[in-house]
Each structure stands twice: as C-alpha cells, then as structure tokens.
Amino acid sequence: MSLQVSVIMLGVKDVARARKFYVEGLGCGIDQDFPGFVRCRLGEGSSMLALYEWEAVAQDAGVSAEGSGFRGVSLHFIADSRDEVDEVMRMAEAAGGVVVKAAAAAEWGGYFGYFSDPDGYLWKITTAA
Structure with a gap:
C-alpha cells in the first residue's frame, strides 16, 4: 500500500463563509x-479539500477545540507562471482572503506569495523556479 492524501480537511469557524x-x-x-x-x-490530480465545523473536527478526533495561531502547516499551489501566481493572489484577496506576503521574486529563482483564508489557513502560491 502507498499512502496518499485523498482529502485535506480544515476545521473552520463558519462553513458558509469558507x-x-x-x-x-x-x-x-x-x-x-x-x-x-x-x-x-x-x-x-489534486487532493480534495473538506471544510468542517471547527468544534465538530475536534469532537470527531477526540481532542480539545482550544488553540490558535500558526500550527506549522501551509497549503501550497505550484503555478505555471508569475502571472498565474498574481492572478490567484488577486482572486484570494477579492474573495476575502488576506495577502500575508505579496508575491515577489525569490533568491532561489522562483516567484511566490502567501495569503490566508478567512480562518487564517496559509496558502503559498509559487512557481517551481
């Protein structure tokens, strides 16, 4: 058996908003x-994304729903071009996301930026190089 990520589930405060x-x-x-x-x-070819009520996720897993802040996780999308990075960043901001780090050229030759969704989950939008 080979382990694969079929679904990424995010616990959110407001499912309708997410x-x-x-x-x-x-x-x-x-x-x-x-x-x-x-x-x-x-x-x-991508995993699916599940949006589930925050409290329900915690209850389902049998853990406390308390906690906030960065948890060491970000979701990444590798775009085909700088224009695509910029477009996704614009879409996210127009939809209510927050640009955390504006897209810019990187030392390693790529181009990337970060946004957070309304629940604070970080997305990195980047070119491969």
Missing part, C-alpha cells in the same frame, strides 16, 4: 455539500 471563499472566490467545485460540511474539488 464555502463562499473557496467555491465562489477561488472557483473550487463542490463534491459534497451538507450542513456543517463541504468537500471541494481542487483540480485534476
């Missing part, structure tokens, strides 16, 4: 849509 951000703002397709839970298609 749904609007990812579906309407960033153009993700809906795979499942239930009260308190939405699963989105991110694109061909």
Whole structure:
C-alpha cells in the first residue's frame, strides 16, 4: 500500500463563509455539500479539500477545540507562471482572503506569495523556479 492524501480537511469557524471563499472566490467545485460540511474539488490530480465545523473536527478526533495561531502547516499551489501566481493572489484577496506576503521574486529563482483564508489557513502560491 502507498499512502496518499485523498482529502485535506480544515476545521473552520463558519462553513458558509469558507464555502463562499473557496467555491465562489477561488472557483473550487463542490463534491459534497451538507450542513456543517463541504468537500471541494481542487483540480485534476489534486487532493480534495473538506471544510468542517471547527468544534465538530475536534469532537470527531477526540481532542480539545482550544488553540490558535500558526500550527506549522501551509497549503501550497505550484503555478505555471508569475502571472498565474498574481492572478490567484488577486482572486484570494477579492474573495476575502488576506495577502500575508505579496508575491515577489525569490533568491532561489522562483516567484511566490502567501495569503490566508478567512480562518487564517496559509496558502503559498509559487512557481517551481
């Protein structure tokens, strides 16, 4: 057996707000849509993205729902061009995301920026080089 990431689940404070951000703002397709839970298609060959009520995720896992701040996790999208990086950053900001680090050239030859979704999850949008 080979381990694969089938779904990335984010615990969110407001599922409707997160749904609007990812579906309407960033153009993700809906795979499942239930009260308190939405699963989105991110694109061909990609894992799916599940949005689930924060408290429900904690209860499901049997852990405390307390906690905040950076948890050492970010989601990454490798774009084909600088223009695509800029477009995704614009889309995220227009949808209510926050640009955390404006897109710029990197020392290693690539081009990248960071935004956070309405629940503070970080996304890095980058070119490969």
